[in-house]
Amino acid sequence: MPEGDTVWQSAKRLHDALAGQPLTRFDLRVPRFATADLTGRTVLDVTPRGKHLLTRFEGGLTLHSHLRMEGSWRVFGAGERWHGGPAHQIRAILGTGSRTAVGYRLPVLELLRTADEDSVVGHLGPDLLGPDWDADTALANLLADPSRAVGEALLDQRNLAGIGNVYKSELAFLARVTPWLPVGELPDDVPARLLRTAHRLLEANKNTFDRRTTAPGSPAGARLHVYGRGGLPCPRCGTAIRRAEQGDGRDERVTYWCPACQSGPTRTAPGTDRGNGHRPTD
Known part of the structure; x- marks a missing residue:
């Protein structure tokens, strides 16, 4: 899973591309929200909260997404070929007159009222990259x-x-x-x-x-x-x-x-010390 700085970067790319622009296309390819249509509404901002992304729209609605291990948001210009995975992995499309944001393999994607954002991010501690870092x-x-x-x-x-x-x-x-x-x-x-x-x-x-x-x-x-x-x-x-x-x-x-420079207990078990192979984490 991405680090907080990676999520901050994703939010900045999305915000720079979409904020202040009315949507010309809105497509959520998840069953629960497949019929939702925010076409015509203006994107207000895209804000990171820890490892969560909050895309806010006029009318008091927020699109909440989390990248976890495999997800990504890509931004494309008009006429630019989309890349980031096969079409069946696309979960969200947010389009304006000049940019299109495409969400691939997003495991968490939900539309909620902006007033209810605490229901998905209220459990988080202080955000290291947030304006309210404490x-x-x-x-x-x-x-x-x-x-x-x-x-x-x-x-x-x-x-x-x-x-x-x-x-x-x-x-x-x-x-x-x-x-x-x-x-x-x-x-x-x-x-x-x-x-x-x-x-x-x-x-x-x-x-x-x-x-x-x-x-x-x-x-x-x-x-x-x-x-x-x-x-x-x-x-x-x-x-x-x-x-x-x-x-x-x-x-x-x-x-x-480093077993020499770092003091304290360690975990060593058969098969756990294997060089560079690793899997992404939160």
């Missing part, structure tokens, strides 16, 4: 369960919204702790520092568009410290980076760490 509230959420592994706590969008598996692994590396260390065992200054670093990194990367980096100036030339680099040398100490799954057994998330 570090104190996010810190209190993070510390609420001292026994929880820091990696799982960072991924929980109810604590703070926007961190995915890439940033989870990178933040733990920068803090020199393993993602399995319980939050309550972090040194006193580390939780607040983790949140400051997370905010700084997402802000720095929200306009990079597919060139995310957490390791500027790395002598190894890598854009990331550990994520996706299983088996390669740690940029800090040269030890081989390891990879394992992290989670509660139902929702395992791939994790990368």
Whole structure:
């Protein structure tokens, strides 16, 4: 699943293409909303909330979408050939006189009243890229369960919204702790520092568009410290980076760490340390 900066970028592309324009085409290819027609209504804005996208229309309606693992929104100019997948994977088409936004493989797509947006995003913690980012509230959420592994706590969008598996692994590396260390065992200054670093990194990367980096100036030339680099040398100490799954057994998330630079418990089991192979995560 995409990181918060990726969703922010998708929202910006959609907003720049559609906002302020009346719809000339509106097509939702999901059974529940297949008959909905907002043609003629003006797109007011497209706003990211954590990893959710809210496209608002005049008349008090919002289209809520979530990309999860496979979804994407593409924007095309008039006459431009659509690309992003076969036609049967298209779930939404929002067209104006000059641009068309096409949603491919969207697993979450629903039309609701704008007044009811909290029913789909109200559970989220402070948004790292939102105008209402509140570090104190996010810190209190993070510390609420001292026994929880820091990696799982960072991924929980109810604590703070926007961190995915890439940033989870990178933040733990920068803090020199393993993602399995319980939050309550972090040194006193580390939780607040983790949140400051997370905010700084997402802000720095929200306009990079597919060139995310957490390791500027790395002598190894890598854009990331550990994520996706299983088996390669740690940029800090040269030890081989390891990879394992992290989670509660139902929702395992791939994790990368340096066994020498990062202190704390780890998870190692047969078949979990396999180099660079990984699957997308939230």
